[in-house]
Amino acid sequence: MRTKDRTGTLGEELAAAHLREAGHTVLHQRWRCRAGELDLVTRDEDTLVGVEVKTRRGTGFGHPLEAVDAKKRERLYRLLLEYAADQELLAVPRRLDVIGLILAPDGSCRELTHLQDVRP
Amino acid sequence: MSMGRASGVALIGTEGHMIEVEADISQTLPAFVLLGLPDASLKESQDRIRSAANNTGLALPPRKLTINLLPAPLRKSGSSLDLAILMSAWAADGHVTGTDGIVFLAELGLDGRLRPVRGVLPAVASAVKTGFSRVVVSRGNAAEAALVPGAEILAGDHVAEVAHAFRSATWKPLPGGTPEPLDHQWGGSSSTQVTERLADRAPGEETAGADAGSPALPDLAEVHGQYEARFALEAAAAGGHHLLLVGPPGAGKTMMAERLPSILPPLDEEAAMEVTAIASITANAKTVTSLQRTPPFESPHHSASSAAIVGGGSRVAAPGAVTRAHRGVLFLDEAPEHSRQVLDSLRQPLESGHVSLHRSAGSVSYPARFQLVMAANPCLCGMNTGAGTQCTCTVLQRRTYLSRISGPLLDRIDCQVQVERPRSVSQSLESSGEPSSAVLQRVMRARAAQRERLAPWGLEMNSQVSLKLLSHGLRLPKESTGLLDEALDRADLSLRGYVRVLRLAWTISDITGEDRPGEEHIDAAMQLRQQLGGPA
Incomplete structure (x- = not known):
């Protein structure tokens, strides 16, 4: 496994743990379809939540949150719609969250930012 | 939060x-x-x-x-x-x-x-x-x-x-x-x-003081002879009259005009603020560190476009030469060579003291209360002076040359004089002329007298006085104006010309320290209103 993928997986684990603590029920991790992949899909009370996890080992290339631009956000909304259709959850309210993670050199979490409902 | x-x-x-x-x-x-x-x-x-x-x-x-x-x-x-x-x-x-x-x-x-x-x-x-x-x-x-x-x-x-x-x-x-x-x-x-x-x-830099770093202005002492033109310049400075100097090349028209700022009173607080503010927004301004007390002097080349003179540019218009000359002097050398459009675009600011420039991005109004000084040759070859024997122009050329300055613009110029080449060597080169500082003294005294007299009407200078005021509040007795009335009756003088002569007469009496102009002042004023190309 390449380092960048390991970083990603590690981040997703940390994010999932954070979400469980925050009361989410994790439904899927790395849900894939033809259009792409959702890092995490959870249920927060009555809402279906698609979560994009962005992990970095430093801010030398900018804050992880800055990597989620308008185009990527559009794509994530489409994916979440596909997921809802696939799971027959179209009637459930849904939203998109983004979690930005900065890891310390030893792989522990240095900073975790959870942005809820990132509609423009 | x-x-x-x-x-x-x-x-x-x-x-x-x-x-x-x-x-x-x-x-x-x-x-x-x-x-x-x-x-x-x-x-x-x-x-x-x-x-x-x-x-x-x-x-x-x-x-x-x-x-x-x-x-x-x-x-x-x-x-x-x-x-x-x-x-x-x-x-x-x-x-x-x-x-x-x-x-x-x-x-x-x-x-x-x-x-x-x-x-x-x-x-x-x-x-x-x-x-x-x-x-x-x-x-x-x-x-x-x-x-x-x-x-x-x-x-x-x-x-x-x-x-x-x-x-x-x-x-x-x-x-x-x-x-x-x-x-x-x-x-x-x-x-x-x-x-x-x-x-x-920064010890090398100028400090901000009352009037630090104003460059030394050229002095009137360097002008030898030219008594008439000097007097016209003094009158123009004292009363704020616009000035037209006509004369052959080498007569010293430009030299005279450049010395006008040296005999203008320094700007008061309010004017200095306005002038410095304009300097501050002008594109090529150096860093402003002090209020500018010397009246500005702008002399655009005659190839200037009307956008350069009155202000222009796309979006919000930038200030032009008339605005940079605000509270100072706008000098147009070789005035007839300026394009007609440029000359006529001066009429509005001359009248109102500001320019309103309208562009798609919005309109903007700049102050433009300047004193206009124009210099011109008498004809195309420049030699049509005195007897005019050296002039090589055709009659038509002579007639059309000065008429490039349009009538409505000439109308607004109170003081129009001929500048001759100095003839006698002894007279012109022996002694140097009166220095600017001495002339400035008289100008300041004359300005003070005008301010006091015109205060009830909210005016400051004789050049602002209207016909209405001259025929009521400032009416002169018949004995004094006799000569002038005759000229008007003979149709040598238009009513507008009449007003301008009276304004100048008041200025001349202010310079000499009289209460009101007498016959001799009106006579002197008529000398400063020599007819140049067409009826006055």
Whole structure:
């Protein structure tokens, strides 16, 4: 496994743990379809939540949150719609969250930012 | 709190409009939204601001930052709002506090350095007038901002210093260490402190004083002979009359005109403020450090377009030569060579004292109360003087040359004189002429007399007096005006010409210190109104 993928997986684990603590029920991790992949899909009370996890080992290339631009956000909304259709959850309210993670050199979490409902 | 406020100033012409800058940080994906009609140069500020913040060590949070510039319908441009935007953003993030109601006027470098901007003087002046007396500027603008009475100025080199001065309770030390404190603190005795420190720092630079660094003006003592033209120049200076000098090449027309500022009274506080404000917004202005007390002198080349003369350019029009000559002299050498359009475009500012320029991006009004001095050759070859034996022009050429200056424009010029080449060597080269300082004394006395006499009508100079006033409030007895009345009856003189002769007569009597013009003054005034190309 390449380092960048390991970083990603590690981040997703940390994010999932954070979400469980925050009361989410994790439904899927790395849900894939033809259009792409959702890092995490959870249920927060009555809402279906698609979560994009962005992990970095430093801010030398900018804050992880800055990597989620308008185009990527559009794509994530489409994916979440596909997921809802696939799971027959179209009637459930849904939203998109983004979690930005900065890891310390030893792989522990240095900073975790959870942005809820990132509609423009 | 995720809201921050600061103030800035948007300049339209020389008029400042207060801008309230609001910053809001919302918990969503990083973005920078700038609202309130920013133009391209202002939109670029977002990248300058993020970099400046990062390099200062107080990075803006990776969230959505919405900046709102109020009032929304006013178009804003330029980089002078950079500092205000950054301070409001930091206030929203909680790094700084107390920026509400403080005016910030500086451009940011990527490293967070504060850079001077244009138009600080009019901006600070209008801020103070609106009740915002506390202003933060870059050190390069400190002296200029301090010229405004009542302004409390903070000046710094780096945005870190400004941030430190406004630090909040949760302030964390910067990686670069504690920055130097800003020059001056609020509530100090006066803003001159800033300029004193500025002087300490740069001993080579001029200090801001009452009238530091005005260049030595050419002196009238260098003009030999030319008694008539000298007298016309003195009368023009004393009464604020526009002047036309006609004479052959080498007669000294340009030399005379260039010496007019040296016999004009220094600008008073209000005028100096206006003139310096115009200098501050002009593109090629050097850094303003003191009020300009010498009346400006503008002499555009005759190839100038009307946009260069009255002001122009796309979007919001920039000031032209008439505005730069405000409260001073606009000298048009070789006046008939100027395009007709340019000459006639002067009529409106001559009448109203300002120019209104309308463009798609909005209209702007600039002050343009200048004294017009024109110089012209008598004909195309320039030799049609005296007997005119050396003139090689055809009759038609001679007739058309001066008529390029249109009648309506000539109409507005009170004082029109012939300048001859000095004939006698002994007369012209032996003794030097009267120095400007001596002439200035008489001019100032004459100005004082006019102000006192014309005060009830709200006027200051004889050149502003109307026919109505001359025929009622300032009516002269029949004995004095006899000669003039005859000329009018003979149709040698139009009614407009009649008015101009009377205005000049009043000025001449003011120079000689009389109460009111007598017959001899009116006679002298008629000499200064020699007919040049067409009836007077």
